[in-house]
Amino acid sequence: FKSEKIKNIGSKEWKAFIKAVDNFAKQQTKETEIYPKEDDFCLLSLQPLSKEAQKLILKYWAFVKSQVEVETKKSTRTTRQTYRIL
Numbered sequence: 001f002k003s004e005k006i007k008n009i010g011s012k013e014w015k016a017f018i019k020a021v022d023n024f025a026k027q028q029t030k031e032t033e034i035y036p037k038e039d040d041f042c043l044l045s046l047q048p049l050s051k052e053a054q055k056l057i058l059k060y061w062a063f064v065k066s067q068v069e070v071e072t073k074k075s076t077r078t079t080r081q082t083y084r085i086l
Helices: 012-028 051-085
Strands: none
Touching (some): 012 051
């Protein structure tokens, strides 16, 4: 996600921001819908989203979800190892 327009993509602050936006987006849609879809607007600027912007947001969601899964697996592994030691 390198960009000259935004600094520190991938940082803990960026991840927290994306997670917060994901949670906020879920509040704006029905449970069966995914944000963004065609004709949706930016939740921050209220401007229409281009196809490219929609794709980028979906990539952000996928990235953060994969990072959460990695962290969960790592935490589970650590917990199991600690339990075995005890």
